[in-house]
Amino acid sequence: MLICTLGDLVLDVIVRLDGPLAPDDDALAQTLVSAGGQAANVAAWAAALGARARYIGKRGADLTGRLVDEQLTTRRGVDVVGPLAGRTGVVVSLVNVEGTRSMASDRGSASEFTPDEFEPSWVEHCDWLHVSGYALARGRLADTALTAARVARDIGARISVDASSWTVIRDLGSHLFRERVAELRPTVIFATEKELHALGDQPWPGVTVVVKRGSRGCTVLEAGVRKDLPAVPATLIDSTGAGDAFAAGYLVGGPALALEAGARCASHLGAMP
Secondary structure, eight states: OEEEEESOOEEEEEEEESSOOOTTSOOOEEEEEEEEOHHHHHHHHHHHTTOEEEEEOOBOSSHHHHHHHHIIIIITOOEEESOBOSOEEEEEEEEOTTSOEEEEEEEEGGGGOOGGGOOGGGGTTOSEEEEEGGGGGSTTHHHHHHHHHHHHHHTTOEEEEEOOOHHHHHHHOHHHHHHHHHHHOOSEEEEEHHHHHHTTSOOOTTOEEEEEOGGGOEEEEETTEEEEEOOOOOOOSOOTTHHHHHHHHHHHHOHHHHHHHHHHHHTSSSSOO
C-alpha cells in the first residue's frame, strides 16, 4: 500500500511546560525539535505502521528544509517530493501540564506550491491521497490540492481529507471550506467535533466521516450508520500529532489501528512515531 500526503512539512518546536508560565520570569520545560506538519506526520506514521509513504509539498531550500527532509527520509522512511524554494515553516506547540496544546504556526513557503509545480508522477500507484485541511485554506496550495486529487482519482486512488482546525475553517469561511472539501470528492473525512460544527454540522452524502474524539475514542458515520468506538487507554503526555497518527492508522488498517496509533502518539512527546 502506498499512501501519499499533501500539505506542510515544517520544523516542529514542542515545549512541554512543567508548570504555569511565569510572566517576566523563567518556567521549567521539556523541549523537542523535530520534523512536523500534518501531512508529514501522517506520512511518517503510515510508514511506521507498515505502509509505503510519500510526502508531497513545497518547503524551503534552507538549512531548516534540509534538516526536516533528512529526518523524514532517513529516520522515518518517507519518500519526500516537491519543489524547493523560499523558506521552511516553523510551528511552535506549547503543551501544558495536562498534555493539551496550543500552536503558533508559520507555514513558510508551503502555501506557495502552485499547480504548475505539481508532477502527476508523484501520485502514480498511490492507494490513498491524504490532503491536509490546512492546504485548502492557503493561497495557490488549495488549487494544487484539487489538481493532485483529480490526478489521483483518475488513476484509481481514494482521497481522504482532514478538516485540520476549526479556526482555519472559521477564518476562511465555512461555506468556502466545505466547497473545497467537496471538490476533492473524498472517500473519507477526518474531523473533530468542533471542526464538524464549524463546517455547519451538515451531512456528507456518500462520504465516510470519522469523528476524532480524543480520550472518548471515535465515531464512524457511514451510509447512515453510526458506530461509536472507545479509545485505547493511554497516559496523555502530549496530544500533538495524535490526530495525524489516528488518520494514518485508519488509512493503513481501519478504526482499530487508528485508535491504537492515536494512543501511542499521545503517550510520548512529539508528533512523530
